[in-house]
Amino acid sequence: MMKCKEKVFFEGLDRKHFIEHVENKVKMTIKKYKLFTKKEKILVACSGGKDSTALAYILKKLGYDIEAITLNPSIKNSSRKNLDNLKCFCRKNMIKLHIVSFKQETGYALDEIKKILDSKGVSMAYCTICGILRRYLLNKKAKELKAEKLATGHNIDDEAESVLMNLLRGNIGLMARLGPIAGVVKSKGFIPRVKPLYLCREKDIQSYSKLMKFPVAYERCPYAQSSYREIVRNELIDFEKKYPKTKENIINWFLRILPELKKDFKKDEEMTYCTVCGEPSQRTICNACTILEKLENKKI
Ligand SMILES: [Zn+2]
Secondary structure (H helix, E strand, O other), X not given: OOOOOOOOOEOOEOHHHHHHHHHHHHHHHHXXXXXXXXXXXXXXXXXXXXXXXXXXXXXXXXXXXXXXXXXXXXXOOHHHHHHHHHHHHHHHOOOOEEEEEHHHHHOOOHHHHHHHHHHOOOOXXXXXXXXXXXXXXXXXXXXXXOOOEEEOOOOHHHHHHHHHHHHHHXXXXXXXXXXXXXXXXXXXXXXXXXXXXXOOOHHHHHHHHHXXXXXXXXXXOOOOOOOHHHHHHHHHHXXXXXXXXXXXXXXXXXXXXXXXXXXXXXXXXXXXXXXXXXXEEOOOOOHHHHHHHHOOOOOO
C-alpha cells in the first residue's frame, strides 16, 4: 500500500513502482522491436544528459553488454560539466567510457568549425554541423570498437518532434529513417542505431533521473536555441498543454505507417559509399567529408 507521504510520480505510482514502470517500458520496447539481445555488444551514445545517462543505467541494470561513448564537441559552457558528470557516472556504475573529441578527430572544436565554414561561405547551423559530425564519428568509432548496435537516448518527445519536423518540411525520406530502429536499409558499414527509450516520455525520464540522483545537468544545449527543431519542439509543447497525448498520438500513427514507409523507401535507398572516407553515404562524398574538406589541416 502506498503511504500518504510518498510522492506520486506517474498515474498513482509511488517511487518503487514508478522506477519499475520506466524500466519495464524499456525492457518491453527492446523485446517488441527486437532492438538487440544480451549476446550483442551495445555502445550507448552518451551526452551526460538525463536521457542517455538513464539509458546506460537501465541497460546495465537489465544485464546487457554495454559500453558508453561520448563525443566532446569541445564547446564552452555545458560540455565540460557534462563530460565530468558522465565520467563520474560511468566510474560509479562500472561502465567503460570512450571519449572522442571533435578537436582530436577533426583538428577543431565545433565553434571553430562553424567559423571556418562561415568564412568560406558555407552557411550551416551549429546543430546541423554537430549532428553530421556526431553521426559520422559515432559510426566510425562503433565499428572500431566492434559494437553490434549503437543505442541512443531518444525518447517519445524527441521522436514526435522529428516526425512533425520532417512532415512540415516535406522530408518524407528522412521520416522513413526514423523509428525504434533508425534507417531504411541494412549496410555492413553502418552500425544500426536503436532507441530503447522510444516509448518513454521525457518527463518520466527526467523524474527517473532525479529519483536516481544521476549527476546530470538539466539545461538544454546552448547552441540548440535557434534551430528549427527547437521551434517545432516549443510549438509541440504548447500544443500538448492544450491537447494532452498529442505526442503519443503522433507516434502511434507513425508506428502504424512506418513499416510501409520503410518498404517504400527501400527501393530508392541503395546504399553507396563515400569516395573520400568509405563510410556509407547516399552521395559520392558524404556530408561529414563535405564539412571536413573545408577545414584546413584536417586530420581525417
Ligand atoms: Zn566521407
